[in-house]
Amino acid sequence: MASLKEVRNRIVSVGSTQQITKAMKMVAAAKLRRAQDNILRMRPYAQRLNSILSNLSNVRDEDGGNVYAQKREVQRVLIIAVTSDRGLCGAFNSNVMKAVNNLINERYSAQAAAGNIEVMAIGKKGHEYFHKRNMPLAGDYTAVFGKLSFETVRVAAEEAMEGFRTGLYDQVDLVYNEFKNVATQIVRTEQFLPIQESEGTQAAATPVESDYIFEPSKEEILEQLIPKSLKIQVYKAVLESNASEHGARMTAMDKATENAGELLKQLKLTYNRTRQAAITTEILEIVGGAEALAASR
Known part of the structure; x- marks a missing residue:
């Protein structure tokens, strides 16, 4: 059985840890509120812009059309993996890394064998993970x-x-955590480039001519709106990941605080039992000594 001093030291240590996890939970909750507001404001704009982007990606001009919608044989691949800068957020980062590895093994095994896969890691944790594994x-x-x-x-x-x-990459995929609520983050794997056609266009048996009025010109819209829309999609993914990170950290720290509380209860119970056993032992020793003295008289 551990000594009283050892149990006391553990109680102090766990109590300090509980204070830290409680403070980290409160900080994550404050940051989550701001991050959640940002992504809720961004979603409608990004979704509408993505819808326009999908429709415009089907429009071709005389010079060959939208370069970002060109489909080529997939030989070189770029995977954009969005993680966090810090840990202590549960399985938030490991889920993204696992999704990237599964994507490579299931879809791009031939490209990986040829060394034609690169990862763009947004966030320190992803950068460190793939750097240690010699991933380009x-x-x-x-x-x-x-x-x-x-x-x-x-x-x-x-x-x-x-x-x-x-032509450095033939396909670009995006892997990130989508924010659903504080306790739930969904790992998303999306094709970023080439731009995918809208569902309505894909389902149509014959090509449908959309009645567009281009102002100021079709060329200028294709050159400016489509690149801007693509950048917005990446920005939305990063905002989703940012909100998900704070939600995951808040949940992890809340659970850690609860676990510390349960451990403190057990340690205090152990401390009281050990202290009671020590007092009982001392009393027995005193009584035994007194009886020995009485018997020797």
Whole structure:
């Protein structure tokens, strides 16, 4: 049985840990509120813009149409993996890494064997994970969440878009955590490039001519709106991941605080039992000594 001093030290240690996890839960809750507001405001705009993007991706001009919708034989692949900068958020990061590994093994095993897969890790945890496993990395975006804004995410999106436009990559996929609620985050794997056609277009048996009125011109819309829409999609994924991270950390710290409380109860019970046993032993020793003295007289 552990000594009283050892049990006391453990009680102090677990109590300090409980205070830390409780404080981290409160900080995560405050950050979650802001992150949740940001993604709820972004979703309708991004979804509507994505719908327009899917329709415009089917429009072709005389010079060959939208370069971001061109389908090629998939030989070189870029995977954008959105993780966090810090841990202590449950399985948040490991779920993304597992999804990336499953994607490579199930869909891109031939490209992986040929060394034609790169990962663009947004977040320190993903960057460290894939760097340790000698996975080719595209760019360094470990400081995105330090000052999260559209401008910081835009650089990563532009690099992926430029790589696809120049033929460096034949396909770009996006893996991230979608925020559902505080306790639930859903790992999403989406095709970023080439742009997928809208469901209505895919389901149509024959091509449907959309009656578009282009202002100022079709060329300018294709050159400006589509790239902007793609950048918005990456920004939305990062905002989803940011809200999911704070939700996952809040849940993890809440559970850790509860576990610390349960452990404190057990330790205090052990401490009281050990103390009672020590007192009982001392009393028995005193009584035994007194009886021995009485018998020797």
